[in-house]
Amino acid sequence: MHKPELLIPAGNLEKLRTAILYGADAVYTGVEGLSLRTGSAEMTVEDLAQGVNEAHLKGVRIYAAVNTFSRNADLDQAKKIIPKLATIGIDAVIVSEPGMLRLIKSLAPQLPVHLSTQANTTNLEAVRFWQDQGVRRIILGRELNLKEVGEIAAAVPEMELEIFIHGAMCMAYSGRCYLSAFRNKRSANEGDCSQPCRWEYLLYESTRPSDPFIIEEDERYSYLLSSKDLCLIEYLSEVLASGVTSLKIEGRMKSAYYVAVVTRTYRQALDTLMRQKEKYKCRQEWIDELGTVSNRGYTAGFAFSEEKINETNQEIKYIQTHEPAGKVLNYDTENKRILFSVRNRIKIGDCLEILLPENIVAIKIISITDRNGNNLSEAHSGSEIYIPFEHEIQMGVFARQQINNHS
Ligand code: SF4
Structure with missing residues (x-):
């Protein structure tokens, strides 16, 4: 092989x-x-x-x-x-x-x-x-x-x-499509597709604008092109x-x-x-x-298909179970703590999953300290904080959090 x-x-x-x-x-x-x-x-x-x-x-x-x-x-x-x-x-x-x-x-x-x-x-x-x-x-x-x-x-x-x-x-053959250029002047053919095919659409009849005709795939929207x-x-x-x-x-x-x-x-x-x-x-x-x-x-797309059309998802919008919490900027060996660049709000008590290349390590945040040594109860996107961690860890490693893990 x-x-x-x-x-x-x-x-x-x-x-x-x-x-x-x-x-x-x-x-x-x-x-x-x-x-x-x-x-x-x-x-x-x-x-x-x-x-x-x-x-x-x-x-x-x-x-x-x-x-x-x-x-x-x-x-x-x-x-x-x-x-x-x-x-x-x-x-x-x-x-x-x-x-x-x-x-x-x-x-x-x-x-x-x-x-x-x-x-x-x-x-x-x-x-x-x-x-x-x-x-x-x-x-x-x-x-x-x-x-x-x-x-x-x-x-x-x-x-x-x-x-x-x-x-x-993409629903268009090899991405050749004018929908994005037409809807908001961002051309898919120049690599700038805003993916309007994934948006939510209702169909209105001109004489009854308050009474949309629902192209029914679920209770509210159609995602026929997505x-x-x-x-x-x-x-x-x-x-x-x-x-x-x-x-x-x-x-x-x-x-x-x-x-x-x-x-x-x-x-x-x-x-x-x-x-x-x-x-x-x-x-x-x-x-x-x-x-x-x-x-x-x-x-699996076209991998096993004899048909020459793509498969749409008519039921759902984007799905994800986790979101990024931030990225490791450095490891402070003396104080056994990570310098962490926050990408979403995190707070004391939150559980993070650190994505090491080989495995995933779960940690509970027991303290947050800013660069000046002040103790914090939470930190927001864009801030740089220290959180305790026992083991040396590579710079550039990401951590994530389950969605709805924090209130
Ligand atoms: S709008 Fe949709 S179908 Fe058109 S190029 Fe972008 S992703 Fe493809």
């Missing part, structure tokens, strides 16, 4: 460091102005250079998405940035259209190129076509099932193949059997806490699978872990 790459989204340096801490083999991020994600999911070239250094020190690869659908006006920016990406040691760039590929081949031919899922590669002739163009890896269309993925891997074994195994999915989220943790054996090289988690816009939970869960599952091989069974605790972070109900 070949060891696959666990590929984690890292929209900024905090997320990159979190992904490395919790066991990513590789991370991907956007490049400012050139990726199909905006703002919180892109890095400057300077941050990328720092990220490359930190990732390579830990043996982690880093890929930079330059997968915007470039217009003529974007090309000058691309011409400036591409040579810099080669200089700082990026392991590969991710492109989605032939113009950017051609530019990279002329400006930095040594840079390995991965083809984005936005290019929507769905058959083996298309894979061979891109192979002829010098592409090293293809992120296959999400609409393929594992049987089709396996056929491609067997027919073109020299091509690296990457598929999504976890994260949000896709469930992808989760293949129960099917990792089947995923690996298809012959893919890289297992990708979606979510460059998601939080560092989300990165922590999802990375550590898939890391544990994959390591167990590599050790146990055919004796491997997915553990319920991993499925439960993935239920602790915000999701819209999980589905």
Whole structure:
């Protein structure tokens, strides 16, 4: 059984460091102005250079998405940035259209190129076509099932193949959709989808505006367009059997806490699978872990489907059982306490779960002290506090709390 790459989204340096801490083999991020994600999911070239250094020190690869659908006006920016990406040691760039590929081949031919899922590669002739163009890896269309993925891997074994195994999915084919641009001027096609397909809708008839027609899926709303989220943790054996090289988690816009939970869960599952091989069974605790972070109900998506439509969730909005409590900034060995950056309100008596990469440690907060030594009964998001903890703990580790654990 070949060891696959666990590929984690890292929209900024905090997320990159979190992904490395919790066991990513590789991370991907956007490049400012050139990726199909905006703002919180892109890095400057300077941050990328720092990220490359930190990732390579830990043996982690880093890929930079330059997968915007470039217009003529974007090309000058691309011409400036591409040579810099080669200089700082990026392991590969991710492109989605032939113009950017051609530019990279002329400006930095040594840079390995991965083809984005936005290019929507769905058959083996298309894979061979891109192979002829010098592409090293293809992120296959999400609409393929594992049987089709396996056929491609067997027919073109020299091509690296990457598929999504976890994260949000979309009702539009490969995310090509105007709904968000239409509703609030944030274009999905430029990586800035506000996900209005997940909003609550009622249908009004113009002559009776006070009497909405309910498109009934539950008592109040319809979520007809809202896709469930992808989760293949129960099917990792089947995923690996298809012959893919890289297992990708979606979510460059998601939080560092989300990165922590999802990375550590898939890391544990994959390591167990590599050790146990055919004796491997997915553990319920991993499925439960993935239920602790915000999701819209999980589905295996297209993995085993012969049908070419996505599965919606008509009953529920976001679900999650836990929320982030904060992050460890440092450990004070002398006084046996954690310096903790608070992300939600916590108070004395609350129970926290500290997410170590290998296990989870539960603690009850018995005292809170601010940086000036003042005792507090509670602390709020954004504050930095000390809480007692017996054992040395790594910087960057997250802690969480069950929702409704605190009043
Ligand atoms: S609005 Fe919904 S369907 Fe359209 S791109 Fe965004 S997530 Fe996909």
